[in-house]
Amino acid sequence: MNHLATARANTAAEQRFAPARMRRTVLEMAYAGSTVHIACAFSIIELLTVLYRSYLRYPANDPRAEGRDFLVLSKGHGVMAQYACMRELGWLDDTHVQGYFKDGSGLKGLSDSRVPGLEVTSGSLGHGFSVGVGIAMGLQRKGTDQKVYAIVGDGELNEGPIWEGALVAAHHRMDNLMVIVDKNGFQAMGTTDDVLTLGDLSAKFASFGFATLEVDGHDEAAVDAAVRRLWSSGTGKPKALIARTVKGKGVPFMESDNRWHYTRLNPQTFAEAIDALGLPGAAT
Template sequence: MEIRALQAKATQIRMDLLQMIAQAQTGHTGGSLSNTDILTALYYRIMNIDPARPKAADRDRFVLSKGHSVESLWSILADRGFFPKEELATFSRFGTKLIGHPNNKVPGIEMNTGALGHGLAVAVGMALAAKKDSAAYRTYCLMGDGEQAEGSVWEAAMAGAHYKLDNLIGIIDRNRLQISGTTEDVMGLDPLEDKWTAFGWHVVSIDGNDMQALVETFEAVPAHRGKPTLVMANTVKGKGVSFAENVPHWHHHVPNQAELEKALAELAAAFENYEQKGQVR
């Protein structure tokens, strides 16, 4: 997909996930909206994946370490054909596979996540396995910024640098908000880029809601041979819905009918704008 088509696709995914959350009456809305552009760039442009062969040995691996923001991932996997889109209507219902965190019974999911701080360690293992097998696949791991308070993240960061895993790409959804307030009030993280640099990673800081910047950054990996890459994706929590952006309450807020209709109208207008400018397919 070209950039304009990716932007339109991300807008469509935001509409899908909002309707899914509203129907289920549960979900992590703000973080799913903030990470949608990142996931769209990866799943529609960057990663080597095949919905018809979800366990292919040469597939790129993706780990959603911030597993609570799974709604955008479910929407994308359904849209890509990993499972029927109709199953999104079962989100969080009794007996569904589409629970509130990634579930590896679903095609396209590499590991169960949700306990924050665990995803990067497993991603390090996946990347190390590829090195030992002389395999070409890459491993991508999306973390939350509040998750950086977990000590296991930094143990994994040390290991990634120690083993020179330049086939490993860590991404931080740096929206600066978590359920109990701003990240800097809950547990100060800055200067976060400097910390990852000190741990031996090649750090790139970008606007994580800028599709052009995301694509250019991911396509340049590995920008530094012998080092894992950390993409500091500075995002807006609640991105795409004007009245939800940068509002802590929307971390776990379920839109009511009036909010849903207003949000969908805003996103539909954005989608039409991308469509009118062409390149949407």
């Protein structure tokens, strides 16, 4: 492929995974289904954008291809962000978006492994990461070059299984595993500092035997560079990327307002949120 063709392909990929458009998909799904968890989907949009655009491999664009990489959404309540990526890939369409949470919809409000493209059934927080560790161990034993990315919430780090899984991953030197922490500072019932102080997450994961980096989770270029740097570190350790994010990012009246963990859209707030993205109201 010549330089011009490569540039066109890169531009097409960037347009396909435009964060504003994916946030619009989340809003459309949440409004169609009168459902919640909008803000916690918004905080991981750029993280997913970078992974799907540049790192996750799906041979023949098949979400169940044997040689695929694995994205484990341990914070399963953020699944609308992953649905938005799946729409960009053509795995979901307008019917899935407009029919979300209606009778006959196969899409749940939490990650469900029965949906092609979703690797785990999660929502009982703390468990998805351990499943990801198990997948990474299996791939390690098979000797493949497949990668596992596990996205966890910072509030989810309150759960003991996270740290049990981290110990196992470090002990077995699972250098095919990367945990990405959505560090937005909130959980369902308050700030993480109020509920259970987490301290220095980079230092914590490093003490558990992980190669760690911290990054602005909404800066796509910085996230891309950090992921690339962790994979090229050559340490033989599992990786941890601590992503500083904003809950509700992209819609100013939702940002850092924890009420949008459980608040549903009405016609007025839906229209205002769409306008805040600077995009037309109807998805394309």
